[in-house]
Amino acid sequence: xxxxxxxxxxxxxxxxxxxxxxxxxxxxxxxxxxxxxxxxxxxxxxxxxxxxxxxxxxxxxxxxxxxxxxxxxxxxxxxxxxxxxxxxxxxxxxxxxxxxxxxxxxxxxxxxxxxxxxxxxxxxxxxxxxxxxxxxxxxxxxxxxxxxxxxxxxxxxxxxxxxxxxxxxxxxxxxxxxxxxxxxxxxxxxxxxxxxxxxxxxxxxxxxxxxxxxxxxxxxxxxxxxxxxxxxxxxxxxxxxxxxxxxxxxxxxxxxxxxxxxxxxxxxxxxxxxxxxxxxxxxxxxxxxxxxxxxxxxxxxxxxxxxxxxxxxxxxxxxxxxxxxxxxxxxxxxxxxxxxxxxxxxxxxxxxxxxxxxxxxxxxx
Amino acid sequence: xxxxxxxxxxxxxxxxxxxxxxxxxxxxxxxxxxxxxxxxxxxxxxxxxxxxxxxxxxxxxxxxxxxxxxxxxxxxxxxxxxxxxxxxxxxxxxxxxxxxxxxxxxxxxxxxxxxxxxxxxxxxxxxxxxxxxxxxxxxxxxxxxxxxxxxxxxxxxxxxxxxxxxxxxxxxxxxxxxxxxxxxxxxxxxxxxxxxxxxxxxxxxxxxxxxxxxxxxxxxxxxxxxxxxxxxxxxxxxxxxxxxxxxxxxxxxxxxxx
Numbered sequence: 001x002x003x004x005x006x007x008x009x010x011x012x013x014x015x016x017x018x019x020x021x022x023x024x025x026x027x028x029x030x031x032x033x034x035x036x037x038x039x040x041x042x043x044x045x046x047x048x049x050x051x052x053x054x055x056x057x058x059x060x061x062x063x064x065x066x067x068x069x070x071x072x073x074x075x076x077x078x079x080x081x082x083x084x085x086x087x088x089x090x091x092x093x094x095x096x097x098x099x100x101x102x103x104x105x106x107x108x109x110x111x112x113x114x115x116x117x118x119x120x121x122x123x124x125x126x127x128x129x130x131x132x133x134x135x136x137x138x139x140x141x142x143x144x145x146x147x148x149x150x151x152x153x154x155x156x157x158x159x160x161x162x163x164x165x166x167x168x169x170x171x172x173x174x175x176x177x178x179x180x181x182x183x184x185x186x187x188x189x190x191x192x193x194x195x196x197x198x199x200x201x202x203x204x205x206x207x208x209x210x211x212x213x214x215x216x217x218x219x220x221x222x223x224x225x226x227x228x229x230x231x232x233x234x235x236x237x238x239x240x241x242x243x244x245x246x247x248x249x250x251x252x253x254x255x256x257x258x259x260x261x262x263x264x265x266x267x268x269x270x271x272x273x274x275x276x277x278x279x280x281x282x283x284x285x286x287x288x289x290x291x292x293x294x295x296x297x298x299x300x301x302x303x304x305x306x307x308x309x310x311x312x313x314x315x316x317x318x319x320x321x322x323x324x325x326x327x328x329x330x331x332x333x334x335x336x337x338x339x340x341x342x343x344x345x346x347x348x349x350x351x352x353x354x355x356x357x358x359x360x361x362x363x364x365x
Numbered sequence: 366x367x368x369x370x371x372x373x374x375x376x377x378x379x380x381x382x383x384x385x386x387x388x389x390x391x392x393x394x395x396x397x398x399x400x401x402x403x404x405x406x407x408x409x410x411x412x413x414x415x416x417x418x419x420x421x422x423x424x425x426x427x428x429x430x431x432x433x434x435x436x437x438x439x440x441x442x443x444x445x446x447x448x449x450x451x452x453x454x455x456x457x458x459x460x461x462x463x464x465x466x467x468x469x470x471x472x473x474x475x476x477x478x479x480x481x482x483x484x485x486x487x488x489x490x491x492x493x494x495x496x497x498x499x500x501x502x503x504x505x506x507x508x509x510x511x512x513x514x515x516x517x518x519x520x521x522x523x524x525x526x527x528x529x530x531x532x533x534x535x536x537x538x539x540x541x542x543x544x545x546x547x548x549x550x551x552x553x554x555x556x557x558x559x560x561x562x563x564x565x566x567x568x569x570x571x572x573x574x575x576x577x578x579x580x581x582x583x584x585x586x587x588x589x590x591x592x593x594x595x596x597x598x599x600x601x602x603x604x605x606x607x608x609x610x611x612x613x614x615x616x617x618x619x620x621x622x623x
Contacts, residue, residue: 013491015499061584215493222489312489312498328493351487352500 001209002193002316004080008088009210011081012312013218018081020349021089022054024097025074026067033068034058036108040077040092041346044319047121047175049190051114052077052093054349058109065109069100075113076195079315079349092315092347094195095119115191120148120175129177133166137185137282138199140164144178145197152197159201160185165284166247180242184282186295188320202299203320205339205360210321212311212356214328214335222353223310224327234276234300235264237293242279250286255293264301276300302359307340313354315347325358367439369430371422373447377461380443382430383416384408393435400429402582408432420458423549424451425541450474450543452528453536455551455583460528464514466543472521475513475572477547482508507548507579509555514573522559522571529554534580552577 022033038054054077058064075097080089095115129147131140138161142154162185170177182189182199189199214221236256241248256273257264266273278296283289307325317323321342329335340358347354370381382404386392392415397404399419408415422428424447432439447463449471454460465471485506488497516522528535534551560572596616601609610616 013498015501017501019502214491219491219494219498221492224492312491312500350502351489352502353487353489 001318001321002090004090004316005088007083007086008081008090008316009314011083012314013220014083016081016083017087018079018313018350018352019087019089021078022056023076024068025076026070029067031064031068033111035349038077038349039346040079040315040349041344042319043344044188047179048114048118049319050093050095050193051098051112051118052095054111054113055108056111057107061109065100068097068111073097075111077113077349079347081352090316091193091195092349093193094191116149116195117175117191120145120178121173123148123174125170125172125174125177128169128171130167130169131164133164133168136161136163137181140168141178141181141189141199142197144170144174144181148174154197155192155199157187157200160187160199162282164282166243166282168243168281180279180281183278183296184280184292186292190319192318200320202295203322203341205302205322205341208322208324208339210314210317211324211326212309213326220312220314221309221325221328222312223308223355225308226305227308228305229303233264234274234297235262235266235271236273236275237297237300238275238277239280239283239289239293239296240277241281241283241289243281248281248284250289253286253289253293255290255297257297302341303343305360306343307358308355309358310353310355313347313352315354317342317345317354317356319343319345323356323358367430367432367441369428369441369443371443371445373445377420377453377458378422378424378445378447378451378463379458380419380422380428380430380445381416382408382419382432382441384414384432384434384439386413386436388436389413390436396433398431398433401431404430420461421453421536422538423541424449424538425543448540450540451536451538453538454528455533455536460524462524462528468517472514472516472525475515476511477545478511478513478574480508480510480546482506507550509576509578510547512575512577514575516571516573517569519569522569525573529557534583537577548579551580551582553580 020035022035024031024033033056036055036057038052040050040052042050073096075095076091077093078089079092080087093113093115095113096119097111097113098118099112101110138156145152178189186202187199188202192198212220236254239253241250256266259265260267264271280289280292283292319342322339323342324337324339326337327335340360342356343359344357345354366385366387368383372379382397384395391412392410395408395410395415397408397417399422404417404419406417408417422445424445427442427444429440429442449463449465452462452464463471465473467473482505485503486499486501488499490497516525534553536551538549539545539547555576555578557573557575562572609621611622
């Protein structure tokens with residue numbers, strides 16, 4: 001969760017003002033765009049974690065369109081509340097513009113933007129990059145990102161101190177290599193809304209950063225939907241070595257649900273084995289590979305039931321943050337509280353609301 | 366020194382702003398403001414005197430003209446004593462329509478109607494809460510409004526047709542003495558209806574209902590010395606037009622390619 005003041009959090013459930021500032025950096029100038037409408041969304045597990053769809057005014061201004069429609073135009077979107085004479089506008093997306101459309105007829109100018117992950121995902125490592133086995137995974141990740149963003153600021157929670165173990169040669173996409181290393185260390189690597197790089201351990205449903213309430217003293221829940229996905233549910237993870245030089249002494253590890261009472265037990269009628277493959281080029285032992293497989297399987301099971309909440313926007317929330325949810329009592333259903341992990345969100349920049357998709361860390365919510 | 370002279374009875378009504386150097390040196394830079402807004406027609410520099418014509422002045426209200434020059438800042442105030450409201454076209458001042466209050470020789474207002482303004486704030490009612498929470502993302506939009514005009518002659522109807530035809534925003538200037546709650550400014554005529562009442566009092570009598578939406582000033586450039594007459598007198602021929610001006614916009618603002 002982005003660092004915000006207590007006043008920021010307290011302003012969310014009261015009537016107040018919100019503000020959005022959109023700036024684009026083009027060679028030689030900074031342009032502030034007038035936003036008409038827009039949203040910033042985030043999703044876990046995809047190469048582009050944060051993206052924005054905006055409509056700005058100036059559809060009849062070809063000079064403005066030409067100025068911001070250059071390759072490599074950087075965009076920064078900030079959003080936040082104001083209360084009294086104070087305001088706190090925090091970053092919600094820093095990245096590059098991906099598509100600009102000049103639109104005649106309605107005066108608008110739609111833009112889409114994505115965080116830096118989109119750029120790294122487009123970059124092929126050719127010639128291949130070789131990293132020494134003595135390097136920590138953290139150093140290796142930073143070196144791969146800094147190869148494209150030399151001034152990148154890197155935050156690491158220090159949960160993984162492992163090394164590459166053996167010399168690694170990367171030939172695919174730059175962001176793919178980063179994510180492989182992140183998975184090996186049981187971590188997520190992503191860009192924070194201010195454009196800096198963050199690495200942190202897989203989220204767990206503990207230590208909530210915020211309470212989301214229906215009714216009571218701090219009402220922020222506007223809508224509540226639950227979904228149970230009853231197909232394509234993984235019940236096994238196959239870990240493959242993935243290293244090119246053959247120094248790993250194991251060939252494949254399968255981690256699967258063995259508890260017959262689990263609804264996803266492979267032996268149950270019609271379920272069978274549903275396997276997710278992951279590569280672990282830096283796991284040198286079977287034990288490491290098994291631990292990795294178990295962690296991934298735990299994460300995959302957390303999506304058996306998801307909760308979609310419409311809430312008053314706390315734009316400081318980050319994917320992977322744990323939140324405490326107090327639901328309202330429905331007819332025949334008592335109110336309940338639970339802790340869940342933010343899996344996806346969509347912030348409406350104009351109306352002060354957002355939706356969040358929540359999942360549990362492991363067993364169902 | 367700056368002087369501003371109103372011409373309320375000219376067609377269209379206008380203000381002539383004249384600058385004269387106090388130091389005997391030529392002006393190197395001039396920016397002219399009307400009530401703190403940049404005037405569209407800038408006086409040309411390089412002389413001991415400079416002048417500009419403004420068609421967008423307020424009516425029966427003091428208008429402050431301020432020239433920011435390399436020789437200092439000059440300010441003057443002018444009162445345009447035109448008896449009628451002005452509907453001013455964004456780029457063609459000659460399209461200006463004068464609208465009177467009483468049945469005179471001009472187009473007149475029959476009614477200045479309802480103002481409606483919806484809130485831009487969004488309301489969110491949390492589950493389990495009796496009241497909603499409002500989130501604002503800016504001020505309330507200025508209200509849209511309806512006005513009812515009447516024309517008595519074919520010429521008056523044609524003049525209204527002409528100012529409405531190209532659908533650019535129109536600057537409404539209401540005389541100060543009318544004391545009506547109508548904010549001067551740019552309005553988009555989002556729709557209009559020309560009605561022929563059943564109990565027609567005169568052959569050419571028409572009632573026009575216009576719905577107006579307040580909008581930002583449009584980006585257009587006008588050149589006060591450039592007119593159809595000026596083009597005719599410039600000696601250019603029909604054949605020479607594409608050689609002298611690259612586009613119709615260049616022609617309109619007299620931006621010669623040669």
